[in-house]
Amino acid sequence: MADKDSHFDMAPPPQPVKKLGLGVRAVLQIVFAILSLVFIYYLAFTYQTRKDLSERSDFTVSEATENLLRSSGVMDREEPIKIIAALRKSSPHYSRLRPVVEEYERLSKGKVKLEYLDPIRDKDRAFEIQNNYGDLLADKLFEDDIFIIDARKGASANSVEATEDVTSHLRYLPASSMVISRTDINNQRRIVGYQDEDLLSSMLQSAIEGKPRIMYLVEDKSDLEVTAAGSPLQVIREALQKQNVYLLPLKISQVDRIPENAEGLVIVAPEYDFEPKEIEVLESYWKRPSSAIIAYLNPTTRPVNLRAFLRKNGVTPRDDRIIRTRHGRTENQVLATFTVGAGLGVNGSLEMKSVPFEGRVGSLEVREGAEDLVANRIQAYSLIETAPDFWGETDYKKANPKYDDDSDYSGPLSIGAAVIRGNANSDNTAPNISKMIVLSTSDFLDPARLGNEQLDFVKNSTYWLLGREELMGIGPRSLQRRKLNLIKDDIKFLSNIVLFFIPVGLFLVAMFVWNIRRA
Template identity: 30%
Template sequence: MPDSKTEPTPPTQGSIPKRWGIGLNVAFQVLLVLALFFGVNRISYRYHTRWDLSPQQSYTLSSSTLNYVSKLPKDVFIANVFARDAKIFTDVQALLEEYRINGRGRIKLRSIDPLRDIERAEELKAETGLPLDQNGIVIKVGNLTRFIREEEMVIRDTGTETTRAIKAFRGEDAVTSALINLVEGGERKFYLVVGKGSRTETALTDAMTALGELGRQQNFQLLPVNLAEISRIPEDADGLLLVGIRYDLSEREIAMIKTFWEGKRAGLLVMMDPAGETPRLHAFLGLNGVIPREDRVLYAESTGSGTRKEFSVQGLFDNESPITQPLAASTVTLPGQSQSLDVRFDDEYLQNQSITVNPLIGASDRYWGEKNYLEDLPVVDEEDTRQPIYLAASVERGSVADPRLRVDSCRMVVVGNASMLDKKSALAVNRDFVASSLNWIINRDRLSGTPPKLKHSYRIQLNPRQNELIFWITTIAMPGLVLGLGMLVWASRRAA
């Protein structure tokens, strides 16, 4: 009977090279995977995109700050001198990282804990000459240094010194203002014309408060000036503001403004009160291509409940002007009453005088400029102004078309409304438009866009039942669900 056992077949000579081939193939694959891994990491390190997924975009710099830091003309050094256990340390560090990332290599950032990094803190003291005896931020540009204290970056709630909780974080506001101050070497100055009446004392106070707040953010100083008490506009004036004046300027005062406007670099912001009697001011504006009309922009209709007449105007921003381009996606509401503006942007005489006029805000389609606005139900007729209705315009004199030859020019913004800064009715976009206009008229194009916003702190009050429900969900239900899924997976594997 033949033997059923078979002898094992000895390996052939070709099997060894085959094993070597498999090994080399595996090694090559491993090297390729490693190369792809390090290559992808290298590329993602140099070219990456960051998203701010917070509901209020709390970790994103405002458009005006982004425009400014992306075009810095000088190198900037920033030191975060905060103890790690400070309440706002995380917010400050995240904020300064945004400045560094968007500074295009111009901003160098260092974080120093004065309680742990004593040697580095002493070196910074010796280098800057600052005491650094409290938490804050050191900003250095050339030979100029600024120390921003912790209290300058927060707004606290009312209460005693020891119990005042932080209500809002205004770090970007403080850092951007200090940065502008150091780069420009000082504050700009705006003079607000007073002594010419106003709608109410409250309206004038609201305007001064709002402009003062913008000045603190945008690094300019707001000063009142009575034209009747001076012989010329102050030489250190970067801009002159005429906000809601009711009484007309005298011939001498108009001559002062003309002299200021015809200087090498002048900025004017004029917010017209439609109820004001200012024919000389109207004539001055008309010579520069913007003529305020004697009307009111409104919308009127007859409804089942009676007549509806709406003076509050819904407007749209121009998407080409550097003033309003960052705001073009937003709509603006002009409260109170507004008058339309005749904008002569195609006037040949103005073009020969190197004066360029552009509309900034236009009323939406349902509004018109009504002459007989006191009627109960006004209707559009021949003497009224039809679309397009312009509510704000810009004027630039002495501009150069070629950006390579750009020099500072004289600039003016005219608005047919004086209520944009009223505390009770003003929207954030109104404030943003005024801030962008102020920066534009003093040739600060790098600060165009929306200014910094406050980062508010919110407290959620939960009742005992809600606290108990959160406890059961987070401590019992969610861990139990994970445990149950794990047991199901284990049981299915045991059955297999």
């Protein structure tokens, strides 16, 4: 047995595994660590994204602005649009406005170039911009935080001559105009919101378009002063100017035809009726392709011919006052809701929001889906409706009015309507349809009564009339303040946590880790 086992050879002893030296392994680890960092940096630099972690997404722009930045007017440009943001770091608006304007550059994919400038710290660059834009925009550019939007193209891109071709594509926007302030109970002005995205997008659109659009105001039918401070007409004019629309006066009694360059016609608080010849001029314009009419009526007057024109197009102003009674008192401040409007999108972000309309308010009869209107390719839609407990009082001059089922109009009642003339369902004819906005009141335009919601409606309806639906729905954003009331003991407790417990806790954790590694 022993002889038999002797024929087996002994297995060779195991060879030691060759390992890399400690120094080589350390070098390889460092190399791979550096390569990993480079790869991570490359991915982060190439595929970067931003996340708005604020509670209400305060720094995320709306879909309307994204559509504007993706539109052909931006994407088809050869030269990028320049936005110069002159914001002082010490400004109270800096932390709010800079992240918002940076979104314009990020979403435009290089078609919008943002230059940030602190005119206090970089005075050389500030003087250079002053020399380049001072004569074109303003004499004192840096008295306020400002935005300069430069959408010039071709030979005029670097010109300093104040010609129409140069200045029409430049916009100057003070940061103070973006601030919404109100007086609090202590009679102090406080910032309650910003309309930063609203104005930036409007100015960007107007800089791209260049030459402003023209709308005409029928001035010989109203006693309102166009240039008077605080006038409703001044409110409309300023709102339209921010949309690159100039409101020019027109005496309809002196013309045979509305000018060809008219993008729209505005009728505000008409005191006097239209003559038959003037109605013919109005009818002729209404039948023109892509015409637009805004009619803010005066409930105290009864222009018979104008009323007949509106009724022919599906909207009839009634001779009443919208009121309600609560706790034995008559209220004429009307609570109304912006409707969906059959999906027209006129109300934008205001849809289903309820707001008060102060002043005199009458009701409108809106004949939605009427056969005679459909036969003439006219469609009327209600845009603003009152709460159900309001009614239209026809005998509104008597004291202590009560609802009469025979003569009064029960709620909900329409106070705002939209009218479309033409085939809006065809892609070929939709750009040529005529549009009209009718409101039964103009008192809400008084600056003392005008709210942000009503102003948004004026802007959204104008966008809709002019075919700028991509800008609808951009509204102001309110600031949210939270007050934390702490007594003296609470403040002392928080101070102890910050000054003692947190440092001691970190020290103990460090000692624990050190002790484990030492063992």
